[in-house]
Amino acid sequence: MASSADLSVAVVAGEPSGDLLASRLLGGLRPQLPEARFHGIGGANMLAQGFESHWPMDKLTVRGLFEIIPRYRELKGIQNTLCEQLLAERPAVFIGADYPGFNLGLEARLKEAGIPTVHYIGPQIWAWRGGRIKKIIKSVSHMLVVFPFEEAIYQKAGVPVTYVGHPLAEVIPLNPDEAGARRQLGLPEDANVVTLMPGSRMSELKYNTAAFVGACKLLKQRDRSLRFIAPMAGEKQRQYFLQLVAEAGLQDVEITLLDGQSHTAICAADAVLVASGTASLEVALFKKPMVIAYKMMRASWEIMRHMGYQPWIGLPNILAREFLVPELLQNAASAEALAEAMWQQLSDAPHRLRLAQRFSDMHHSLLRNSAAEGAAAVMKVINSK
Known part of the structure; x- marks a missing residue:
């Protein structure tokens, strides 16, 4: 292999969860490629690793599905421009950090041109859109997966794969310090705290x-003793959240908005009302009761609700293979239904203890040194070239 000064590694993350995944992988790669150029598209966590976005x-x-339509031309333009740059540059490897709708198409063009591609993490073909495996075969030189059961799926399809564990299982402590989190947020240790996590995307907030x-x-x-806190992903999200609350006539509801600090907000909670996605896994790793909810544009929902292969959408329930926590989707996710489900999570002490044990077992099953194992897999791809 050439000196790392002669190498570049291209990476694309399209949302906060991918930014976190990629940043940890870059942290594992940097000691092995100290002079390489890491660039592409990424967020704050990746930039902290010396990444150029x-x-x-x-x-x-x-x-x-329908929210993408007005942005399609812009997104396609970014994809094409970046692809042309990478085809000219020929990086040692391209890493797509999640965001499969954008990254798989880019990876297919790069792989066809002889540029090795790594995708991290595996798209949820076990949950919906299983036909994507055909595109993955054409697009991905090596797949990095974060759930143990995924390895066999890609092996069966003939896609080289490595299970690296889930980075969140390393970031989140096995025994979270709830009292410390409450002190950090200025909350009394005996407060009754509900954390709201309606999503980091503007469409989720909407x-x-x-x-x-x-x-x-x-x-x-x-x-009356309940306290509500809500971490905001950024100032834009904070202002939009406040606008939506005002439009709904709910300004009288006292909610403390936090600048980021999502893990502290989860750790401090008695229970969490969370939008489906990676955040629900974070809540599980903090061993907290939760209600998972999700709403989207009606037209998108009518299409997507027929595409699932299993009865669960929340990651904790998918990993457990049962409804450990409630899921309320679309029309079922009314304020009344969410309040009732949350009340059960707050008031059922035996259920809380059972959940904590199940989530602890889940945590152990996902715990690996993901940065080291992911970096080792990427280095094999680079060296094989």
Whole structure:
């Protein structure tokens, strides 16, 4: 292999969860490629690893079938421009950090041109859109997966694969310090705390905020001692959240908004109302009761609700293969239903103890040195070239 000074590694992350995944992988790669250039598209966590981002990551952050349509030309333009740059540069490897709708198409063009591609993490073909495996075979030189059961799926399809564990299982302590989190946020240790996590994407805030805050209003009527906190992904999200609360006429609901600090907010909670996605796994790793909810554009929902292969959408339930925690989706995710489900999570002490044990077992099953194992797999790809 050439000196690392002669190498570049291209990476694309399109949303905060991918930024976190990629940053840890870059942290594992940097000692082995100390002089290599790491560049592409990424967020704050990747930038902290010396990464050079050619576009702001939030240019790519969009979710939902119909929500993408007005952004398609812009996103396709970014993809084409980046692809042309990489074809000319010929990096040692391209790493797609999640964001499969964008990255798999880019990876296919690069792989066809002889540039090795690594995808981290595996798209959830076990949950929906299993036909994507055909595209993955054409696009991906090596797949990095974060759940143990995924390895066999890709091996069967003939895609080289490595299970690296889930980085969140390393970031989140096995025994979280709830009292310390409450002190950090200025909350009394004996407070009754509910954390709201309606999503980091603007589209998630649009559809989830009113129901989430409406549930808080109803919960407060049951227990005046409840305190509500909500971590915001950025100033733009904070202002939009406040706008949506005002439009729903819910300004009287007292919610403390935090600048980031999502893990501290989860750790401090008695229970969490969370939008489906990676955040629900974070809540499970903090061993907290939760209600998983999700709403989206109606047209997108009508299509996507027929595409699932299993009865669960929340990662904790998928890993457990049962409904450990409630899932309320679309029309079912009314303020009234969310409040009732959250009340059960707050008031059922035996259930809370059972959940904590199940989530602890889940945590151990996902715990690996993901940075080291992922970096080792990427280095094999580079060296084989």
